[in-house]
Amino acid sequence: MAVELNALRQGIDAVDKQILKLLAERLALVEKVGEVKSEHGLPIYVPEREAAMLASRRAEAEALGVPPQLIEDILRRTMRESYLSEKDSGFKCLNPDLRNIVVIGGKGKLGQLFCRMFKLSGYHVDILERDDWENSGHLLRTAGMVVVTVPIDLTESIIRRLNHLPKDCILCDLTSIKAVPMRAMLEVHSGPVVGFHPMFGPDTSSFAKQVILCSHGRDMHQYQWLLDQFSIWGVTLCDVDYDSHDDAMTLIQALRHFTSFTYGLHLSKENPNLDQLVELSSPIYRLELAMVGRLFAQNPNLYGDIILSSPKNVTMIRRFYECFGEALEILESGDKVEFVKSFESVRDWFGDYSEQFLRESQLLLKQANDAIQRK
Ligand code: NAD
Numbered sequence: 001m002a003v004e005l006n007a008l009r010q011g012i013d014a015v016d017k018q019i020l021k022l023l024a025e026r027l028a029l030v031e032k033v034g035e036v037k038s039e040h041g042l043p044i045y046v047p048e049r050e051a052a053m054l055a056s057r058r059a060e061a062e063a064l065g066v067p068p069q070l071i072e073d074i075l076r077r078t079m080r081e082s083y084l085s086e087k088d089s090g091f092k093c094l095n096p097d098l099r100n101i102v103v104i105g106g107k108g109k110l111g112q113l114f115c116r117m118f119k120l121s122g123y124h125v126d127i128l129e130r131d132d133w134e135n136s137g138h139l140l141r142t143a144g145m146v147v148v149t150v151p152i153d154l155t156e157s158i159i160r161r162l163n164h165l166p167k168d169c170i171l172c173d174l175t176s177i178k179a180v181p182m183r184a185m186l187e188v189h190s191g192p193v194v195g196f197h198p199m200f201g202p203d204t205s206s207f208a209k210q211v212i213l214c215s216h217g218r219d220m221h222q223y224q225w226l227l228d229q230f231s232i233w234g235v236t237l238c239d240v241d242y243d244s245h246d247d248a249m250t251l252i253q254a255l256r257h258f259t260s261f262t263y264g265l266h267l268s269k270e271n272p273n274l275d276q277l278v279e280l281s282s283p284i285y286r287l288e289l290a291m292v293g294r295l296f297a298q299n300p301n302l303y304g305d306i307i308l309s310s311p312k313n314v315t316m317i318r319r320f321y322e323c324f325g326e327a328l329e330i331l332e333s334g335d336k337v338e339f340v341k342s343f344e345s346v347r348d349w350f351g352d353y354s355e356q357f358l359r360e361s362q363l364l365l366k367q368a369n370d371a372i373q374r375k
Pocket of ligand 1: 104105106107108109111128129130131149150151152154155158174175176177197198199200201202302
C-alpha cells in the first residue's frame with residue numbers, strides 16, 4: 001500500500017509542479033498586460049472581462065468533470081495576484097498638467113497609500129504634516145489639488161485653514177464622515193470641491209475592486225479626470241450625497257464598530273481561555289473572533305471618532321440597546337413561540353437576501369476554513 005500511495009503522491013507532486021510553471025507563465029503574461037494597460041490608461045479591473053472569462057472557464061471545467069467552483073476559486077485568487085502585479089507598472093497620468101498635489105496628513109496610514117498611488121501615476125506629491133504649517137503658504141498657494149486625510153476630530157479645523165487656495169485648485173478629503181468636511185470645504189473654498197470615503201483600510205495592497213464613495217461638491221467637470229484616474233486604479237466609485245452617506249454609516253460603521261467593541265469588552269471581562277476558544281471554534285465563530293479581534297489591532301482614536309462623529313450614531317446605538325433588551329426579555333420569559341415569531345418576521349424582512357446571504361456566507365466560510373492550518 002505504501003508503495004502504491006507513494007507513486008500516486010509523486011504523480012500529484014509532478015502535476016503541482018506543472019501547475020506552478022503554468023502559474024508563473026500566467027503571471028508573466030499578466031505583467032505584460034499591466035504594461036499595455038499602463039501605457040494606454042486602461043482600467044486595471046474590467047468587470048465584464050472578468051465575468052466573461054470566469055463563465056468560459058466554468059463551462060470548460062464542467063465539460064472536463066472539474067467542479068466549476070474549483071476553477072473559479074483558483075482563478076479569482078490568481079487574479080488578485082495579477083491586480084497586484086499590474087499595479088507595479090504604474091498608471092497612466094490623466095492630468096499631466098496638474099500642479100503639485102498637497103496631501104495634508106500624507107504620512108498617516110491612508111495618506112501614505114494615496115501618496116503612493118498618485119506618485120505611481122506620475123503626479124508630483126507634497127506632504128503637509130502637523131509641524132509643516134509654518135512654511136505651508138507657498139505649497140498651498142501653488143497647489144493644483146489638496147487632499148485632506150487627517151484624524152476625524154481635526155478635519156474641520158484643518159479645512160478651515162485652507163482659505164487661500166488658488167481658485168482652480170481641487171479641494172478633496174478622504175474622511176470617513178462626509179457632512180461636516182463637505183460643508184466646511186464648500187464654505188472655505190470657492191473652486192472645485194469633492195469628498196471621498198474609501199471603503200477600505202490602509203492595508204489594502206491593490207485598489208482593484210475597491211469601492212470609494214463620492215460626494216460631489218462643486219465643479220465636477222474640473223475633477224472628472226480624478227474620478228477617471230481612480231477608475232484606472234481599478235476603483236468602483238459610488239455616488240452618495242453627504243447626508244445620506246452619514247446616515248448609512250450610522251449602521252455600516254458606527255453600530256458595527258460599536259457591537260464589535262462591546263463584544264470584545266465583554267469577552268475581556270468574561271476572560272475565557274482564548275487559545276481554547278480558538279481551538280474549539282466553528283469556522284463561523286473563528287471568523288467572528290477575527291472580525292472582533294482585528295478591531296483591537298487598530299487605532300482606537302479612529303474608531304472612537306467614527307462612533308462619536310454624530311449624535312445620530314449614539315441614538316442608533318441606544319435603540320439597538322433597547323432592542324437587545326426586548327429580545328432578552330423574550331428569552332428570560334422562556335417564550336419560544338414569541339422567539340420563533342420574531343425570527344420569522346425578521347426573515348420576511350430580509351426577503352430574498354436571507355437565502356443570498358446564506359449562499360455567500362457558505363462560500364466565505366469554506367474559504368476561511370481553507371486558510372486554517374491545524375496544528
Ligand atoms: P492616521 O492617524 O494614520 O493619519 C493622520 C495623519 O494626519 C498623521 O500623519 C498625522 O501626523 C497627520 N496630522 C495630524 N494633525 C495634523 C495637522 N494639524 N496637520 C497636518 N497633518 C496632521 O489616520 P488614518 O487612519 O490615515 O486616517 C486619516 C483619515 O482617513 C481619517 O479622516 C479617516 O476617517 C480616513 N479613513 C481612514 C481609514 C482607515 O482605515 N484608516 C479608512 C477610510 C477613511
